[in-house]
Amino acid sequence: MLKLSVMQVPDDSKGACAFQMLQYVKLQVDPQIIVLPATAEAELLAAARAPAAAAAGAAVLGGDGSEGDAEVVVQLQRPSMFTYERALKMLAAVAQDDAGGGEGLLLVDKLTEMKLEGHLLIDGPSLSALDVFKEEEHPSAMGIGSSKEGASVYGLLQRCVTGMGKRLLRQWFLRPVVQPSVLADRHDTIQLLVEAPSTNDALRAAMKQVLDVPRLLAQMRLSQSRPRLAAFKQLANSINQLLQLQLMVATLAPAAAAHAAAGGAGEAGGADRVGQQPQPASGPWDELAITRRLLAAIGPQLTACGTLVGDVLDLSSPPADGCLVQPGVCKALDQLKATHAALPELLTQARGRQPAIVESQLQRVPAHVARRYSSQLWSMVYIPQVGFTMCVTGGRLAEELLELLPDYNLAFMGDEGPAAAAAAAGADLGGGLAGDGSCAYYYCECTQQLNSQYGDLQHKIQDLESSICTELIKRLLEFAPCLAAAAAAVAELDCLASFAAAARELGYVRPTLTTDDVLLIEGGRHPLTELLTDGRFIPNDTRLGLPAAAAVDGHADDQQPEAAGQCGPRMVLITGPNASGKSIYMKQVALLVYLAHVGSFVPAQRAVVGLRDRILTRLPCCSMEAVAQHASSFMTDLGQVSTILHRATSRSLVLLDEFGKGTLTSDGVGLLASVLQHYSAQAVPPMLLACTHFVELLGPEVLPPHPQLQLCTMQVLVAGRSSGDAGDAAAAAAAGVQSRQEEAAAALDEEHVFLYKLVQGKVAASYGLNCARMCGVDRAVLLRASDVLALQQAGQPVSRLALPELQQRDEQYWQLVQQLAALDVTDEAAVRQLLGAMMAVEAEAG
Known part of the structure; x- marks a missing residue:
């Protein structure tokens, strides 16, 4: 039996983080054959061929228990082969090659998706639509320079002070996790840093002086020229800063520091003596994984590495004539x-x-003779x-x-x-001065x-000196694992300190993660939009999978499991006017869930987030994305919804933003209604947020009420042109005081105030004309649009636009029709007169 797994993920990581997802998949699937595009780089080929256990740092054992070095078979194919649609053909090709090229019969039952355990899955279009990343190209017309991060969630929270921290934070955003222990440890660390701003600032100031030590050491090793003293100075200074950082962390966590010292002493043979010493009391910092990782990574080996550099090289003063090495290191060099x-x-x-x-x-x-050439x-x-x-x-x-x-x-x-x-x-x-200023040698x-x-x-x-420096670099490479572990620990602490600085500045709170299938957000805010409102952003609440009066504390062990029928709605259909905040609300819910799985605090007053397995979205894509996929916007939307229908589970979060608007209204209503009914029929559907302008969808004959589906709308305050209310206007219309045009003009003059507040209910009007008025559309166009809308709602035929020119022409045509009806065709003079009148009217109209 053959099994095919297809993976397509964006991964531009370099250095130690390169191809981590590939190694993770190899450990989980244990493949025998890996098929790569023929354009794959050499580094990717080497990572694919490496045994999974060896890539993870473990010994590779053969079938008899002995160590082996069996590599994975890598096959190369054309890049066009790597699409999901060609998965079956690829499987058949692999099976045929494995069978020696014979015409064997291959029966395929179905294709199943390979799920990466421990990760929240979210695709690239969703990350782009949610503004998690936004790459801005350099403005130079020549293409000089590199792109930079624009106004995005990652750019908002990225406040790392080290290069390795920035790269690790990007990996965290690309690969959110669903491991409660990992997320709880991140939140615990951020909580302590938020509560102690001075400590966070001191740690960040110390980390700012730490360069990317593994990358710096690799550059020194690969350098073809004579090593620079500046590079060694940077290495020594980074090591000293790492040791200072270790002292700061040891002060915060004395018990963990004593335990780490006891472990080091035990390795050196002094465990008995250290074990007899009294241990300090344990504090909150001692329980953090990052504390233990830092104290374990920054130890005596790092001290020895810094001492080695200082003993060999003179780092105190600039080199004279390029001299680097300390006196006494080499007698021949000293001579x-x-x-x-x-x-x-x-x-x-x-x-x-x-x-x-x-x-x-x-x-x-x-x-x-010398006197003649004294100059x-x-x-x-x-x-x-x-x-x-x-x-x-x-x-x-x-x-x-x-x-x-x-x-x-x-x-x-x-x-x-x-x-x-x-x-x-x-x-x-002769003691004279130089002559013409030229020199002969x-x-x-x-x-x-x-x-x-x-x-x-x-x-x-x-x-x-170059040979001595080369030998020194070889000695320093022995400390490469220690330096890499220290750099990784500092990068993680840098990411957590960045989250803490952003949370303290932006007013974020710690989310409560639970294994219960619930989502509760009180006072949720959009992390980007709130920055544009000058403190006037309207927060909204979210309750999914909760009874109406349930209280959630996030502790699954203290609650009795509830039956699916007793839980509250898991799907919300949002209606409301244009520009009333429907899309912003849906995106903020998804972003809060996403940030909670990254390990960050969230913009809300309170958040209880049940762990999700993936976030799936159907959000409006830009035209460039549709062009790149060689499909229309509607076809792109259908592809996203098809993916949602195939991959969404009860632990997924689904967003549908105005799905179906790219085609006929009847088709769009049918598609959206069928999707909602498809999930309503499930015992435990995914958590789903959908917004639409299809008022036809709200009828019970199209979308029957269901306990899993809740109807909500964005609240709008409508104020009349004067003090008259809706009852006065209805009475006036019944009495025939106002004409239809006057009613339309009065409706356009109504003031609509968007409250941006989500409430239960539904709205039949989209207030599109009022939005057009806010955008400056001509009033005559708006009046005509309002008249057409009123006639359509009344089921009456739409009359022609009543312009003075058209009315005058209609009168002339009516007179000509009456003359034609009374015309005596035997009267030649009368016929000529009527024809002349008709030609005159036509010339005037032309």
Whole structure:
């Protein structure tokens, strides 16, 4: 029996977080064959071939219990093969290849979805529609620069101070979890940080100085050039900050710190001595998983790593001539540095009875000849990669001097700046100044002796230091697992501190997560929309799966399980005017449930969230998404609803926003009603929120009442143009005081105040004309639209638009009809007169 699992997830993670979802699936499914597109990168191929247990860090055992290295078989196919519609054909192709290419019979019963345990599933279009992520392209027309995060929920809550924290937080948003213990630990940590703002600020200030240590170490290892001292300084400073962070956490959790120290001492052989010491009292910080993880990751090994860097490299001052290594690390290097430092004295000062090197060369020139060239300055200089040369400032040597100095050969010409800097201590032929500012560099027997004796000292020093730094990096790579664990713990703490800072600033509260299949939100707010209302956002409540008067505390163990029939409605159908807040309400409910599963606090007064398995949405998609899918907007909506019908379970949250509006009203009403009745017929349907403008749906003959379905609307306050109320207007209409046009004008002048409050009930009017008036549509167009609407509701034919020009023309046509009826066709003059009148009317109308 063959089993096919199809996975299509966005995963742009790099580094240690790369291909985590693939490894998770391999551990859960244990596949024998993995089919990848032919365009897959080498890293993806390697991750797919790796055994699942090895990818998870465990030993791979063979069938006899011995360690094995069996890899997963990876097959490559065209990228066009990777669609859900071609899953059956792919399964047949895999089966045929496995059977050796024979024409075997393959019977497929059905395709089932592979569910990733422990994760809340939400697809990319839903994340985009809920504004969880919003990528903004760089405004440059040349395409220079990278995109950035726009106004999104992730951008609102992302306040991490480390790069690794930002990447981990994005992974949390892409992969919400449904593990109560993990979410409870995150909420406990955020609660403590919210209650102690100074502690949170201090921790964030310490973490801000911590760079991405594993990535920095990897860059140093892969660097093709000489290691930079700045990189080592950054590494050492990050390690010191990690140790400071460990001290801060140990102060907050003394019991956990003592336990971690006891564990380390036990490994070193001192467990008995440590165990006899009194243990500090346990506090709230001692119970947190992040505390134990930090204290375990940042320990003696990290201290040894920082000490190793400080003992080998001189990090206290900027390097002189590129020197990095501390004195005493390498004797040969110390000797080379001492020789290099003594070069100026060697070249310019006398040694015993022997004159200085430059002076010995000058003595080869007679004094009467030297006086004629007193403007030239002679100096012995050392230039890296060139060696020792005699620099003559003021131009080339004259032929007279070259005859006296036959061993002098011109090496190259240069300007005065570098030579003057290299020959700060020089000698001249007569004490004069430099001439034309050009420098001539010569080789001679003296420079050859120096080159053979000392060689290229600076590059010898740099090569030896580079080899020492390379060896140091190899030693540091032994601490890579320790550094990676410390960086991962800091990234997690950074994410939690970011959530705490956002919760304290934005007024978020801790949600109560429960295994009960309920959802209770009191005073819920939309995290993005509330920022645009200047504190005037209208909160709303949500009760799904709860009886009308139930009280929920979030503790499933303290409550008796209720029968499905005793629970409250699980589906809500929302009607209301345009722009009254229906879509915002649905999105805020989904976002609150989503944030609770990410581990964040939520924008509400109180929230009790039953764990969900997925969030499925049919929300309006942008036109670009429809174009990218080569389908119309309505076809895209149908595809989303089809996915909902196939994948929604009783633990899912479903959102349907104006489904069916892209086609005929009758078809849209039928589709939406059938979807609602489909879920109403289930014993425990998913939690569903739907909004619509189809008033035809509210009739009992179309959508019969059901205990699982509740009708709600967004409240609207309607005020008349004057003090008259609805009863006065009805009486006036019955008496014939106002005409239909006057009634339409009066309706347009009514003031509609959207209260943005969800209440039980239903609304038959969408107030679309009033919304058009608010958007500035011409009043004449609105009056005509109101007249047509009134005639349609009364079941009367729609009369033609009553314009003065049309009325005058109708009168002329009526007169011509009367003349034609009374015309004597035998009277030729009367016929010509009628034809002339008709042509005149036609010319006037034309």
